[in-house]
Amino acid sequence: MEVMTFLPILLKGVVVTIQITAAASVVAIVLAFVAGLARLSSNRAIRWLAVGYVELFRGTSLLLQLFWMFFVLPNFGLRLDPFPVAVLVLGLNIGAYGSEIVRGAIVAVPASQVEAAIALNMSASLRMRRIIVPQALVTMLLPWGNLLIILLKSTALVSLITLQDLTFQAYNLNVLTFRTWELYSLTLVMYFVMAQAIALAVAFLYRRLSSGMIRGWM
Incomplete structure (x- = not known):
């Protein structure tokens, strides 16, 4: 059986x-800010x-965070479906790392810009909206692109809490067919394509924002 016949099932996992x-x-970006x-x-x-949140989620395993929220919280009467658990835990985890990008980008805005706004x-709040954040956004875009790619790859862990993502579908097909080399190679390519799409989108936004800022200064 040709491995391409499994493509529709893998594409369901891609979705x-x-x-x-x-x-x-979305959760990660909001929490990071x-x-x-x-x-x-x-x-x-x-x-x-804020420090407690960041250190907790940076200092513990993402896999254990998923397991704790999915398997432990029901013991306290709080049972969540797998999808919201995955979104919340991944958002909290990546948001913790992203908060340092946000903080660093804001701190990196030249003091002269802030002083001019004060003058x-x-x-x-107006300084933050009109002066600081627009400049910081350009600085933080490329690092955020890396974080979003990490987030994408981390979604493979959600198969362990029963979500039928791409990794879950590839694993099940492999169990049924033993077409290990073909299935996992195709899965690898799919993750690569999605990661490249994120990288290209971030690079496009970076160029647009950078050129817009330069035109604004001129």
Whole structure:
């Protein structure tokens, strides 16, 4: 039997992988901005809360985080379906790493830009929206591209909590057919294509934002 006959089943897994990646990316980006800004807060309690979140999710295994939320939380009366568990855990994990990118990019904005905004009597929120964040976005885009690719590859773990993603489908087909070399090679190519799509999209956004910023300065 030709391995290409299994392509429709693998593509079903690709759809699930893309859905998880897209949803978890939104969660990760939102949490990264919240935690990154919280790390810069003048309020000590807010700073330490953000530090606790970041260190917890960076310092523990992503696989154990998935297992804990899927298998342990039901013992406390909180049972979640596999899809929201996958999205939430991946978003929390990648968001913790992304918060450092956000914080670093904001800190990297030249002090002269902030001082000029203060001289123009801009409020703190207006400075952040109009001056700091637009410049920081360009700095953080490429590192975020790397993180989103890591997120995509990390979705392979969700097969262990019964989600029928690409890895799950490839594994089941291999068990049924023993076409190991062909199936896993095709699966590898599919992950590679998805990762390259993310890289190209981020590079495109980076070029657009960079050129737009240069035109704005001119």
